[in-house]
Amino acid sequence: MVAAVDAELDRVAAEHGVSIRLAIESGSRAWGFPSPDSDYDCRFVYVASLETYLSPWSRRDVIETPLVGLLDVNGWDLAKALRLLVQGNAVLVEWLMSPIVYRGDEAFRARLREVAEEVADRDRIARHYLHLGARQWTLFQRNGGLKKVFYSLRPAMALRWLREHPGAAVAPMHLPTLLAQCELPADLVASITELTALKSKTREMGSGEPPRSIANFIDDEFARAAPEFAMRGPRDLTAARAVTEQFFRTEALAPR
Numbered sequence: 001m002v003a004a005v006d007a008e009l010d011r012v013a014a015e016h017g018v019s020i021r022l023a024i025e026s027g028s029r030a031w032g033f034p035s036p037d038s039d040y041d042c043r044f045v046y047v048a049s050l051e052t053y054l055s056p057w058s059r060r061d062v063i064e065t066p067l068v069g070l071l072d073v074n075g076w077d078l079a080k081a082l083r084l085l086v087q088g089n090a091v092l093v094e095w096l097m098s099p100i101v102y103r104g105d106e107a108f109r110a111r112l113r114e115v116a117e118e119v120a121d122r123d124r125i126a127r128h129y130l131h132l133g134a135r136q137w138t139l140f141q142r143n144g145g146l147k148k149v150f151y152s153l154r155p156a157m158a159l160r161w162l163r164e165h166p167g168a169a170v171a172p173m174h175l176p177t178l179l180a181q182c183e184l185p186a187d188l189v190a191s192i193t194e195l196t197a198l199k200s201k202t203r204e205m206g207s208g209e210p211p212r213s214i215a216n217f218i219d220d221e222f223a224r225a226a227p228e229f230a231m232r233g234p235r236d237l238t239a240a241r242a243v244t245e246q247f248f249r250t251e252a253l254a255p256r
């Protein structure tokens with residue numbers, strides 16, 4: 001599958017005439033709770049040709065490929081990724097924290113991480129996790145399916161991590177890392193570890209209620225996050241735009 005990812009990235013780069021600067025795994029395999037049949041969710045950041053950026057005619061800033069079997073490969077133009085980062089979207093932050101890297105220049109990733117840590121809005125990123133997790137928790141409560149618990153648990157754990165690390169805006173995306181870096185009750189950690197082990201062994205976990213310690217944790221974290229990371233007034237984006245603009249110019253002009 002890794003060879004298939006590499007081949008697809010080569011095809012995308014050649015067909016679209018772009019330079020892929022970073023390609024990572026963004027799904028449950030990188031989150032730390034894969035199932036035997038989990039997709040390979042490769043996401044990448046690319047830089048187009050200088051002629052593309054100098055043209056007065058805008059072009060799509062997303063490259064999407066058809067889902068083939070377990071292989072799902074899509075990417076964003078660096079300019080789009082930086083705009084969303086400044087606006088408070090947590091997706092690029094997550095990509096930068098993925099423990100599974102398919103390809104890319106480590107120096108580029110390190111520089112982009114520094115930019116993210118400098119310009120990311122911690123409150124907006126926290127609200128991203130809150131809205132994502134709360135939506136998934138509502139879906140689970142309506143439709144069941146124990147697999148869906150993880151899609152609420154990870155955002156809840158990210159919120160807990162941000163609360164315990166008040167000077168940071170970029171949380172790990174990997175659930176076991178979040179567990180290791182937070183102060184948590186032993187029974188909660190044991191329940192999460194057991195549920196994760198079950199998910200790794202079966203394609204269908206079925207319906208049912210999660211352990212009470214997990215359900216209480218999710219409810220509590222979402223309830224605490226709502227007032228703690230509330231929307232505050234308009235943010236002055238002048239400095240963040242200057243930092244990301246300089247980074248983009250440097251990378252767009254870098255030799256291929």
